[in-house]
Amino acid sequence: MRRRIHKTPERLASVRIDAVAAEGKCIVRTDEGVIFVDNPTGGPGVAPGDLVDLRITNRKKQYREAVAEHIHEWSPVRAEPFCEHFGTCGGCKWQHIQYSEQLGFKHQQVVDHLTRIGKVTLPEIRPILPAHPTQYYRNKLEFTCAEGRWLTTREVNTDQLIDQRAVGFHVPGRFDKVLPIHHCYLQPDPSNAIRQAVNDYVFAHGLTLYNLKAHTGFLRTLIIRTAATTQQVMVTLQVAQDNPEILNELLTYLQTTFPQITSLNYILNTKKNDSYQDQEVINWAGKPYIEEQMDEADGPPLTFRIGPKSFYQTNAQQAHNLYKITREWAGLTGRERVYDLYTGTGTIALFVARRAKQVVGVEYVEASVADARINAQVNGITNTTFVAGDMRDILTDGFFDQHGRPEVVITDPPRAGMDEAVTRQLLKASPERIVYVSCNTATQARDLGILDEGYRVANVQPVDMFPHTHHVENIALLVKR
Incomplete structure (x- = not known):
């Protein structure tokens, strides 16, 4: 051997x-x-x-x-982290860096990606748009309820028996270890109070939490959504066992303790993973949605219904600024046909619809398209059409013939960017302007390199949506050569 x-x-x-x-x-x-x-x-x-x-x-x-x-x-750009969980929790990894310096690093990341990967000719890139506020800005958090608590060095070395249950966030790189959170600076009240109440209830009533290795236990996740403009609150519990008595007691406790919860839901998920897009959501109390609003200068505020499965920008205040820039760069006069690709629940499509002739939204997830149609109806917007399907299959000559060729395209793809076939179809459709919103400037740069065959980059605006993280959004305006 x-x-x-x-x-x-x-x-x-x-x-x-x-x-x-x-x-x-x-x-x-x-x-x-x-x-x-x-x-x-x-x-x-x-x-x-x-x-x-x-x-x-x-x-x-x-x-x-x-x-x-x-x-x-120590570096002079350092700051004192404000959260006791910094360094162990996987979120807010840049707390130890001054916010002004964070913005500079993010701006440089956009420059580096667009120049080194895209290799396109760029205008002067606008200064990054800072976020405000930089704490308590998220409208959605998902907490894991599990057996497998992350132990400190002192706890590891003790001989005492330690309860392994925890309600909190996964430790980076460890799917089976959960860090109990005492106070989180990401989501406004009553998020911390609700999470702590669930945690206290678990220990007071001896509830079993899900074991991520053995796949046993009752409570799996706690999902909290808060609306910044309407103050509405949604709570969704995900459980792994069909035990109505235990579940109803917990839901009743939350309803009684937090009357500000306007939507209380649960999901029975017996799978071995926590993904719930394919699971039924039961509305136990209140409405099956909460509402977020965006003020409009040329009309009444837009209202968006957000369900337990809906995608909505997690920083609603900064999303409003992002959408205003997107609409401004679209250059709409009321005569344009706009395609909104990867439309999600139709937030951008509806935001630009009042200044366009027609908006066609395309999205892969059928549930999101259903939400988009409802949101159009709620706001009395009648010049939108939403289509569900794979972007590569939908954007064909037949689709353009049916809905008309666009003068403007707005695209906001996921982190993987656009499929090359989609990018080629945009070149073929030849709209006058393309507004490309991205959450991953590396894949955006790759796509801009392809679109460079027919378009020049006329404007670039980085936007900070997630303070104290390395993530950065970016808007690029492309004009036909």
């Missing part, structure tokens, strides 16, 4: 963190190439300007990966 040879880990002493790279990792540039530095769970995080000791964890042909073992000198 061969003896396994344990190599001594490669280490680098006193190196300076240079910048932030994609996905929020930091980078160090050396004579041997680039090193990507990750933040291990439980650590303070590294920031550009830190002087650190590194341990190499992986060596690739073109780069190396490392973690910081010791920080000798």
Whole structure:
């Protein structure tokens, strides 16, 4: 039998963190190439300007990966993290960096992707639009209720028996470990109070939580949605066992304790994963939806109904700014036919409809299309058509003949960007303008490189939708050559 040879880990002493790279990792540039530095769970995080000791964890042909073992000198761009869970929780990983510096890193990420990947000629990129507020900005959070609590070092080393139940967030890289959250700065009241009440109820009444390995237990997830403009609150519990008595007692407790809950729902999910788009949602009390509104200068506010399965931008305040820029760049005069691709529940389509002749929204998820049609009806908008199906199959010459060729296309695809076949069809359709909204500038840059055959990039506006994370939205205006 061969003896396994344990190599001594490669280490680098006193190196300076240079910048932030994609996905929020930091980078160090050396004579041997680039090193990507990750933040291990439980650590303070590294920031550009830190002087650190590194341990190499992986060596690739073109780069190396490392973690910081010791920080000798703190960067001047650092900030004091405001959350006690920073470093262990998977969210808000940039709390230790000043917000103004975060904006600069995100802006540079947009520039780098569009120039290095897209290789297109760009105008001067506008300064990134900051978010306000930078805390309590999310309208939806999903908490995992599970057996498999993340233990601190002190708890691991104790001889005492520790309860493994937890209501909180997954620890990065560990599907089976959940960090109990005491206070979260992502969602406004009453989110923290509802989550804590569920947590207290679980322990007071001995409820079993779902075991992610053994697939046993009762309560799986707690989903809270809050509407910024109407203050309506939706709570949805996902359970793994059909036990009406236990479920009704818990739902009654929530209804009594929180009269501000306007939509109370549950899902019985006996699958081995928590995805619920294919599951039936039971409306136990209140309405089966909440409503969010967007003010309009040229008409009454738009009202959007949001169900338990609906997609709606999680930062509603900043989404309004995003949509206003999108509509402005569409250059609508009331005579245009607009295609809104990846329309979701029709938020952008309905937002631009009052200034267009006709809007055609296309979306893969049929439930979202149903929501879009309802939202059009609620707002009395009659010049929209919503179609469900795969974008690659729908955008054909026959579809253009049926609905008319667009003068303007707005596209807001998922992180994977647009399929090349869709991009080619846009070139063939040849609208005057394309407004491309993206949550992943790397795939947006790739698509712009293809569209460069027929369009020039006339304007670029980065938008910060998610403060204290590396994520950035970007709007690009393309004008036909």
